[in-house]
Amino acid sequence: MSDRDDGGVRRLGRAWFGRDAPVVAAELLGKLIVHELPAGDGGRAAGRIVEVEAYTEDDPASHTHRGRTPRTEVMFGPPAHLYVYLSYGIHACANVVTGPDGDGQAVLLRAVVPVEGVEAMRARRGGRGDRALADGPGKLTQALGIELRHDGHDLAGEGSTLSILDDGVDPPTTPVVGPRVGITRATSTPWRFRVPSG
């Protein structure tokens, strides 16, 4: 279920991600996403996940709903990989692939709270105010230095520079659950989860 254990912090492994997207989505709240960047790029950047959305194959709003395409191969692949796509021709949006290999499921990361490397995040975000640093799917990728080239990156791979950590902060017992946003189909499916008051 997890790799390693240094000081109560565990890196989530492939099996953890190999469950259905709505389940993984709810449990991702409170976890840390960490990007080990070169010192010249500000070093370690980390954010606490506070908002996510689940997408499955059996879901008209999902990129995988109409079957496999070159773009969605990663999402149909094994869990714990990153599916990064270009949104509106401008923004990189990051998903964590979930479910068994062959299933087209993923969880979109919609918002994180900056935890480490905040100065570098500000720089990458063009010096924007702290609240606007990573409170959107396109903003958090820019803040964390996640780009299109990370599409297919294995979060559970040995020595991966990107990973998701459980540092003992539990998901909220009563997350805010509601409809997903920015989509035109299946808008009533309540697969958006966020930490209250975030």
Next chain:
DNA sequence: AAAGAGATGGTCT
């Protein structure tokens, strides 16, 4: 505080 619109490019029909 809210509403409107432009930017910008891959993907699929």
Next chain:
DNA sequence: GACCATCTCTTTT
């Protein structure tokens, strides 16, 4: 050629 899993800036209450 239409459609976006968005963000930012400008204009209007």
